[in-house]
Amino acid sequence: MPNFHRKLERSAIGFVLAIIGVSAIGGFVEIAPLFTIQETVEKAPDMRVYTPLETAGRNIYIREGCYACHSQMIRTLRDEVERYGPYSLAVESQYDKPMLWGSKRTGPDLARVGGKYSDQWHVAHLINPRAVVPQSVMPKYGWLMRTELNTADLGQHLAAQRKLGVPYTETQIANASADAYGQASPDSPYAGGVGERYGEATNVRAFDGEPGRLTEMDALVAYLQVLGKLTDAAHKQTAATGK
Amino acid sequence: MDHAERDPVTGRMTTGHEWNGIEELDTPVPRVVLFFLAAATLFAIGYWLLMPAWPLGWTYTKGLLGIDQRQVVTQQVQEAAAERASWTSRIEQTSFAEIAADPALMRHVRDTGRTLFADNCGVCHGTDGKGGPGYPNLASGAWLWGGDPETIAQTIRVGINSTSKDTRAAQMLAFGRDGVLDRAQVLAVTAYARSLSGQTLLEAEQARLPAGKEVFAANCVACHGTEGKGMRDLGAPDLTDTVWTYGGDAQSVYASIHSGRQGHMPHWEGRLSAAEIKLLALYVGTLKEGAR
Numbered sequence: 127m128p129n130f131h132r133k134l135e136r137s138a139i140g141f142v143l144a145i146i147g148v149s150a151i152g153g154f155v156e157i158a159p160l161f162t163i164q165e166t167v168e169k170a171p172d173m174r175v176y177t178p179l180e181t182a183g184r185n186i187y188i189r190e191g192c193y194a195c196h197s198q199m200i201r202t203l204r205d206e207v208e209r210y211g212p213y214s215l216a217v218e219s220q221y222d223k224p225m226l227w228g229s230k231r232t233g234p235d236l237a238r239v240g241g242k243y244s245d246q247w248h249v250a251h252l253i254n255p256r257a258v259v260p261q262s263v264m265p266k267y268g269w270l271m272r273t274e275l276n277t278a279d280l281g282q283h284l285a286a287q288r289k290l291g292v293p294y295t296e297t298q299i300a301n302a303s304a305d306a307y308g309q310a311s312p313d314s315p316y317a318g319g320v321g322e323r324y325g326e327a328t329n330v331r332a333f334d335g336e337p338g339r340l341t342e343m344d345a346l347v348a349y350l351q352v353l354g355k356l357t358d359a360a361h362k363q364t365a366a367t368g369k
Numbered sequence: 370m371d372h373a374e375r376d377p378v379t380g381r382m383t384t385g386h387e388w389n390g391i392e393e394l395d396t397p398v399p400r401v402v403l404f405f406l407a408a409a410t411l412f413a414i415g416y417w418l419l420m421p422a423w424p425l426g427w428t429y430t431k432g433l434l435g436i437d438q439r440q441v442v443t444q445q446v447q448e449a450a451a452e453r454a455s456w457t458s459r460i461e462q463t464s465f466a467e468i469a470a471d472p473a474l475m476r477h478v479r480d481t482g483r484t485l486f487a488d489n490c491g492v493c494h495g496t497d498g499k500g501g502p503g504y505p506n507l508a509s510g511a512w513l514w515g516g517d518p519e520t521i522a523q524t525i526r527v528g529i530n531s532t533s534k535d536t537r538a539a540q541m542l543a544f545g546r547d548g549v550l551d552r553a554q555v556l557a558v559t560a561y562a563r564s565l566s567g568q569t570l571l572e573a574e575q576a577r578l579p580a581g582k583e584v585f586a587a588n589c590v591a592c593h594g595t596e597g598k599g600m601r602d603l604g605a606p607d608l609t610d611t612v613w614t615y616g617g618d619a620q621s622v623y624a625s626i627h628s629g630r631q632g633h634m635p636h637w638e639g640r641l642s643a644a645e646i647k648l649l650a651l652y653v654g655t656l657k658e659g660a661r
Contacts, residue, residue, distance in 0.1 A: 155424060159426075162424075162426055162427055163427060163429060164427065202438040202441070202442040204446055204449060207446055208446065208449070242635060242640065243492060244493070244632075245633065246503060246632075247492065247493050247633075250503070251492075257501070258492060258493065329532075367439055367443045
């Protein structure tokens with residue numbers, strides 16, 4: 127054995143190939159089976175996709191690096207389950223491409239933050255976190271309120287997501303920009319289509335408190351308010367495991 | 370292996386290579402490292418057998434111990450709940466008045482309530498319950514919808530202007546923005562509203578009081594009452610006390626009358642259990658003691 131290794135480590139190409147071969151075992155054993163083992167991803171047939179406005183908010187969440195301090199992954203630990211709710215399931219992230227589980231937990235986990243606080247609170251908190259939580263160390267994101275949301279390319283974002291496997295329909299993609307506007311303008315003629323295309327349970331309101339304007343704040347708050355609300359698979363799963 | 374020779378100083382063999390007169394000792398890996406390598410390998414084999422480990426195409430080895438993280442955490446949560454059941458079941462079953470009269474139970478309410486409140490309510494109402502601009506002070510004794518535990522529990526359950534179908538609903542109309550009152554009228558009723566709580570008014574404000582009183586009688590009494598004491602059935606605040614959710618200075622009151630107000634409290638039914646809501650309702654009642 128020592129002689130074999132002595133020979134191997136003196137052959138540059140042979141040694142590189144051996145390293146690639148050994149590290150591939152890890153990938154083969156840990157990643158490949160996720161595609162063949164059925165129970166890796168649970169089933170959630172009633173799960174809805176993100177609306178265009180929520181997709182825009184998700185893009186802002188990624189752009190501003192929120193995932194660097196906030197996880198969206200409630201682990202199977204008692205303290206997390208008691209604080210945040212049922213542990214996260216893989217299926218809950220099936221339309222998150224890329225997923226935003228995160229692992230740095232400077233701020234609280236956001237996997238089930240949807241509906242937990244009011245829109246006004248989110249707006250006040252994003253403009254200046256210290257205004258509502260004095261001990262917060264979160265940066266201010268006041269410009270979101272001043273920046274108009276770019277909706278022109280949302281259809282393309284949805285189309286790109288569809289290429290990755292998110293089941294957007296043609297009409298959803300064609301109406302993306304109008305739906306983004308409508309979701310934050312409940313009194314506009316565009317609001318009705320949002321419920322039609324994404325389900326009546328979709329939040330349609332002026333998320334930033336200003337009905338006439340569509341800002342990045344609207345998008346981010348709409349996204350935060352739907353986290354954990356796309357499916358109730360996790361609640362069902364917990365109830366089933368408890369029996 | 371060309372010119373491997375024994376190093377005279379250490380007595381070990383060299384690798385046989387020589388670079389500019391520098392040679393390298395061929396020191397073997399220390400035995401203790403090999404020992405730990407072997408120990409780690411044995412541990413891994415034991416772990417593979419006992420725990421879920423190896424993929425087998427469509428399934429995977431479940432491990433001899435049959436441990437599943439999800440079952441473990443569910444069981445831990447259930448065990449913790451069972452441990453607390455000695456007093457949580459009494460909270461669930463007894464009436465608010467009986468719990469309030471039981472010092473031992475109220476100690477649990479204070480201890481557990483503090484954590485529950487900080488996790489769920491504190492971000493808006495403050496960890497001390499004193500609220501902030503737009504978020505009512507729960508330690509002041511001034512209540513929008515009523516301060517007895519039953520009413521507080523109901524508010525927590527359904528929320529205010531929330532997405533629950535049973536939500537409490539209240540809205541201060543935008544009298545100025547929607548053109549119900551003109552600017553002079555809003556200014557006048559601002560002065561009158563501020564006078565109700567005995568605030569010192571400027572001379573100019575005092576001059577507006579008679580007009581303000583008329584505007585108040587015509588527009589505000591339906592919700593705030595003839596004396597401005599508010600109506601808890603409608604969630605209309607008492608204007609005669611010194612507690613202001615949106616500020617009691619002239620500018621804030623003017624803004625409230627001009628643009629209206631509509632606070633929003635999420636509903637907690639579904640997110641919190643019935644016992645937790647009951648406990649929080651009692652805990653909120655104790656906040657006033659701490660504020661003193």
